[in-house]
Amino acid sequence: YNHGLFFFDLQLPPSYPVAPPQVYYHSFGLRLNPNLYESGTVCLSLLGTFDGEGTELWSPATSSLLQVVVSIQGLVLNAQPYYNEAGYKALVGKRxxxxNALPYSENAYLLTLRTMLHLMRRPPQGFEKFVKEHFRCRGRFVLRTCNTWLQGCVVGDAHATESSREQPCSAGLRLALANVVPSLIAAFTEIGAEGCD
Incomplete structure (x- = not known):
């Protein structure tokens, strides 16, 4: 999810804080994470959109909007989204x-790039300037990361073991990047991002 932008609408229902906030993710029809559906649903126990127990569930006395935002940032948009799939957490550390985690992360990265393209073409109303400035500043870093992947290197995984850092990315990722990078270059160039030629 490196350098990506992700937009969520939070709405407080009339029964808030008894009921949790309602959260909608601007997905552009892409499912880049097991917890973020194409329909915009955010799947979290805290929101009542997934099973949970104890402190995982919304509590009117102790839960907050900050807890929701931090959960999305820390539990959903993490370095290894594969393990967010229901039941897959038991596979952490197993062969x-x-x-399966690397190809899943590679696909999440590709979908993040496609999300960037959608955002530059159709930013949420009121955020046009913010989106443009974000990608104007970060476009060259996105392309630098893509170039590193195209050369077959694994990048951006602070949790990787020494052996997995040496593992090159898949040929499928390099092929998919070769198809999406020209569109990224064109979009970044159009908004005046530096170093994107």
Whole structure:
């Protein structure tokens, strides 16, 4: 999710704080995380959109909007989204989990890039200037990361083990990047991002 922008609408229902806030994710029809549906649903126990127990559930006495935002940032938009799939947390540290986590993360990265393109083409109303400035400043870093992936290197995973850092990305990712990078270059150039030629 490096350098990406993700937009969420939070609405407080009339029964708030007895009921949790309602959260909608601007997905552009892309599911870049198991907890973020194409429909815009954010799947979290805290929001009542997934099963949970104890402190995972909304409590009118102790839960807050900050808790919701931090949960989205820290629990959903994390370095290994594969393990957010229901039941997959048990695969952490196991061969099957390791084998499946990298391609899942590669796909999440591609979908993040596609989300960037959607945002530059159709930013949420009122955020046009913010989106443009964000990508104007970060476009060159996005392209630098893409170039590193195109050369077959694994980047941006602070939680990777030494052996997995040496593992190159897949040929499928390089092929998909080769198709999306020209659109990114064009979009970044159009908004005047530096170093994107």
């Amino acid at each position: 099957e989990g390791h084998r």
